Each structure stands twice: as structure tokens, then as C-alpha cells.
Amino acid sequence: MGIFIEIGNAENSVGERVGTDFKIYVYDHNMTRNETQHAAYYFYRDFLGCNYSPTDKKLTADFYYETKNFIKIADIEDEERNELNTALFTYIKVSQEQVIHTESFADEFLPTNELKQEYIDYMESKSFPTHAAGKDYTYIKNKLRQRKVTFSNRVKIIAPADDFNDLLTMQPDRDNDQTIVTIRGHIENND
Secondary structure, three states: OEEEEEOOOOEOOOOOEOHHHEEEEEOOOOOOOOOOOOOOHHHHHHHOOOOOOOOHHHHHHHHHHHHHHHHHHOOOOHHHHHHHHHHHHHHHHHOOOOEEOHHHHHHHHOOOHHHHHHHHHHHHHOOOOOOOEEOOOHHHOOOOOEEEEEOOOOOEEEEEHHHHHHHEEEEEEHHHOEEEEEEOOOOOOOO
16 A cells, blocks of 8 residues: 655656655555565555665665675676675674765775776666665674685585684685685584
């Protein structure tokens, strides 16, 4: 259900009403007070022509997932991909910055101007705002607790994200198509 309440009477340059003329309420039984991701997109976006104002929690989660996807599909070496995933974790969870911003992430972590622009264009294509947004990783806090590394042979290493670089090191050995992993610890369980 959607309700439009008129609060103004302005027109744009071609004589059409503008969105700020209305206060809009959308109800979908799949939505909750704090969570809109399960709302029927076709209804509020395609049928009503509306979009909801995302919260900082939602924007931070979108930033994280879209940046992860960009890193996954970028034309870069696996070692650089691993470094960028670490940088993303640092930017979201460790950094004292209170905001997230695609351009600041690109400037700080992406190595070439070409890759920076590809990232900014990618995020814009995903409708991520070009302005800074407040950082709130509530929706992705479980994702930030552990880091997972999956190798080409499907072997996985899972470690606490906060101590990841202190617990293990990984060095690619390109000559032998392998990775040398050093884990600071001994085998405790071998299921």
C-alpha cells in the first residue's frame, strides 16, 4: 500500500509536480520499522516510482557488499585482491573515521587512477550515493567477525578478523602455483 500526502504545490520546468510536494508512506508486510530490504521492490520502485531513504546501517552494508563484489570482479592479481579485502575490513571496522565514502576508499586503497575510476563508476552504477554516509556496521557485524580465505583447490582458512594478520601470514609462490601459509599456533583439533 502507498499513500501520498500533498504538502506543497511546486512544479518543475515542464509543469510537472515534484517529489518534494508530497510526503510518501509505503507499507509492505515484508518490511519492518528498521529494515526495508525485504520490501517488494517492484511495488515501491516500479509501480509507485518511490525509493526509501536508506539508513546508515543499510548504506554501510551496501558499501561493504558492493565493494567486495567489485574486488572480486576487478582485473587484478589474487595477492592484490587479498590486500584489498583486508583494506575493506580495515576501512569499515578498524578505521576511526565515522563516515564511508567511495572516493576516499578509492584514494586510500586502490593503486591506480584507472582502478579508482572503475570503482567509482561501478559504485555509481549500483546507485550507491556519491556523498559520504555515516558508518554503522550493525547489519554486517557477523561478516566482520571472521575472515575467510578460499584457495583455488577449495581449501578454506577461517580466522578471527580482528587478529587475522597476527595469526597467519600468506605468501604466494607463483613459480610453483601454491601459497605458503604460516599459522601462529598448533593443531588443536583435526576433525
